[in-house]
Amino acid sequence: MIYLEDFAPGQKYVSGTLPVDAAAIKAFAAQFDPQPFHLDEDAARGSFFAGLAASGWHTAALTMRLLVGSGFRPAGGIIGSRAEELKWPRPVRPGDELHVETEVLEARTSSSRPGQGFVKCRTTTLNKNTEPVQVLIMNLLVQARS
Amino acid sequence: MIYLEDFAPGQKYVSGTLPVDAAAIKAFAAQFDPQPFHLDEDAARGSFFAGLAASGWHTAALTMRLLVGSGFRPAGGIIGSRAEELKWPRPVRPGDELHVETEVLEARTSSSRPGQGFVKCRTTTLNKNTEPVQVLIMNLLVQARS
Numbered sequence: 001m002i003y004l005e006d007f008a009p010g011q012k013y014v015s016g017t018l019p020v021d022a023a024a025i026k027a028f029a030a031q032f033d034p035q036p037f038h039l040d041e042d043a044a045r046g047s048f049f050a051g052l053a054a055s056g057w058h059t060a061a062l063t064m065r066l067l068v069g070s071g072f073r074p075a076g077g078i079i080g081s082r083a084e085e086l087k088w089p090r091p092v093r094p095g096d097e098l099h100v101e102t103e104v105l106e107a108r109t110s111s112s113r114p115g116q117g118f119v120k121c122r123t124t125t126l127n128k129n130t131e132p133v134q135v136l137i138m139n140l141l142v143q144a145r146s
Numbered sequence: 147m148i149y150l151e152d153f154a155p156g157q158k159y160v161s162g163t164l165p166v167d168a169a170a171i172k173a174f175a176a177q178f179d180p181q182p183f184h185l186d187e188d189a190a191r192g193s194f195f196a197g198l199a200a201s202g203w204h205t206a207a208l209t210m211r212l213l214v215g216s217g218f219r220p221a222g223g224i225i226g227s228r229a230e231e232l233k234w235p236r237p238v239r240p241g242d243e244l245h246v247e248t249e250v251l252e253a254r255t256s257s258s259r260p261g262q263g264f265v266k267c268r269t270t271t272l273n274k275n276t277e278p279v280q281v282l283i284m285n286l287l288v289q290a291r292s
Contacts, residue, residue, distance in 0.1 A: 032207035034214055035223050048222055048287065056226050057210050061178035061203045068180055076194055077181050080202050083232035141194065 003075045003145040004117040007107035015070035015100040018062055020054060022094035028058040053091035059098075059134045060086070063125045066100040074119060075143035081118065085137040090127075097128040105137070115144050149221045149291040150263040153253035161216035161246040164208055166200060168240035174204040199237035205244075205280045206232070209271045212246040220265060221289035227264065231283040236273075243274040251283070261290050 022041070029038030033055035036043035044052040067078060092098065106120040118139045125134035168187070175184030179201035182189035190198040213224060238244065252266040265288045271280035 028207075031211070033210045037223060048225055055210065057203070057207045061174075061207065064179045064201065064203050065177070077183060079194055080234065083229065086229035086232055088226065 001075045002073055002142075004107060004109065004119065004142045005145050007074075007104050007119045007142065009104055009106060011104040013070055013072040013102040015066040015072075015102075017097050017099045018066055020062065020092055020094065020096045020098060022052060025052060025054045025058065025092075025094060028061070029055050033057055049091050051091075052094055054093075054096075056088045056134070059088060059092050059125060060136070062092075062098055063100055063123060063134055063136065066098065066125070067102065067123060070100065070102070072102050074140055075145070076116075076141070079141045081139045081141045083136060083138045084120075085135065087135050089132050089135065092127065092133050096133070098125055098133065100125050107142075109144065113141075115146070117142055117144055147221045148219055148288075150253060150255065150265065150288045151291050153220075153250050153265045153288065155250055155252060157250040159216055159218040159248040161212040161218075161248075163243050163245045164212055166208065166238055166240065166242045166244060168198060171198060171200045171204065171238075171240060174207070175201050179203055195237050197237075198240055200239075200242075202234045202280070205234060205238050205271060206282070208238075208244055209246055209269060209280055209282065212244065212271070213248065213269060216246065216248070218248050220286055221291075222262075222287070225287045227285045227287045229282060229284045230266075231281065233281050235278050235281065238273065238279050242279070244271055244279065246271050253288075255290065259287075261292070263288055263290055 037047035037049045102123045109117040119142045123136045183193035183195045248269045255263040265286045269282045
């Protein structure tokens with residue numbers, strides 16, 4: 001458990017890896033983002049993505065899964081308050097293997113919430129060629145020790 | 147199909163509704179965000195959320211599902227490029243029913259991508275009391291007619 005007081009800019013956390021296959025891409029899309037380029041190889045070929053690609057929200061969900069399983073354990077849980085940026089520089093493809101690198105950018109106490117504060121992090125999701133597939137800058141709500 | 151040229155600030159789109167129950171909250175969490183307050187009523191009671199709450203990424207995924215099923219149909223698909231803001235003002239609870247309201251904030255051609263441009267939208271996800279549970283400001287990549 002890492003309390004607010006123990007976070008400092010520059011700290012880094014690296015997750016394990018998670019594979020992504022076509023079945024998982026299609027299953028997520030069928031439930032949450034049923035657009036042709038996330039569901040079907042043939043339809044995806046003629047789309048912007050030029051091939052089957054994971055929904056950005058699937059990448060975001062997998063990022064959270066990797067983060068929860070990593071050594072990044074803020075006191076009170078990983079509770080997102082407000083993201084300032086969320087972008088997908090390149091698509092996640094079948095056969096990709098993802099991992100997540102998180103860097104602390106800022107830690108500050110809350111003026112309105114005694115005993116709590118905010119930790120701003122950049123969480124970058126990378127594929128097996130260590131190319132970024134998602135960049136998320138999130139303010140997390142974190143418990144203070146005192 | 148709505149082309150880039152047909153988008154203008156102030157246009158609004160309202161989706162249908164989608165119910166959220168405890169089983170769906172726990173199933174999403176088990177797969178993508180396995181933290182106690184998303185998985186178990188008893189553990190959630192003593193947490194920041196003071197009761198079972200959906201993962202914010204679950205809310206985001208349901209928002210996409212509602213958006214894809216609505217009349218909001220940009221040419222080329224709903225392709226998020228970069229979100230400028232994503233926040234969850236209050237948790238989604240078992241028994242909630244969600245819908246989504248999207249407002250076009252800006253439409254502009256791309257200087258680097260001929261025939262394409264960006265549409266900036268605010269997509270607000272509301273519960274059955276029409277209280278916002280998520281606010282997303284997203285830049286979408288949209289095809290131009292010409």
